[in-house]
Amino acid sequence: MKVISYTTKKINTYDYKKIPNGYLLPIYNENEDRIKAEQKPCQVYLTCVAPHSIKGPHLHKVRWGLFCCIKGNIKIVIKTPHGYEDHFSGEDHEHRVIQVPAGWAAALVNDSNYEALILNMPSPAWTLKNQDDHPVSFQDYRF
Secondary structure, three states: OOOEEEOOOOEEEEOOOOOEEEEEOOOOOOOOOOOOHHHOOOOOEEEEEOOOEEEEEEEOOOOEEEEEEEEOEEEEEEEEOOEEEEEEEEOOOOOOEEEEOOOOEEEEEEOOOOOEEEEEOOEOOOOOOOOOOEEOOOOOOOO
C-alpha cells in the first residue's frame, strides 16, 4: 500500500459575456484510474479545521480516506509502516488530493490563522454500526 497524491487542475470559468466568474476543481472522477474500485468514495462531507488546530490523529482500520483542502491549507501527517509522511493540500498546494490507506493513522493540521475547509470522501461510508474511529498517539512526532 501507499499514499496516493495527485494535483487537481484549476479550471477558470466565465459567464456568457466571457467575464471571469470563478473556477472549478475536478477533485474526483470515477472514470479515472487513480483509485481502485474498492477504494472509490462512498460518502462526501466537509471537515473544518480551526486555525492552529489538529484533528486526530486517529486510525481507520477499514475505511480509506480521500482528502482535498478546498479553502486554506493543511498538512496531513500519515503514520506509515516506515515512519511519518507529511502531505499538503490547499490553495498553496494545488489542491492536492491525498488518499490515506485503511490501517494507517493520520492527523489533519492547520498551522494558519484561517480555518481550513476539507472535502473528506471516505470508502466505505461512515455508519453508526461501523464508526471505525480509533484514537492513536503520535507522541514521537513533533507537530
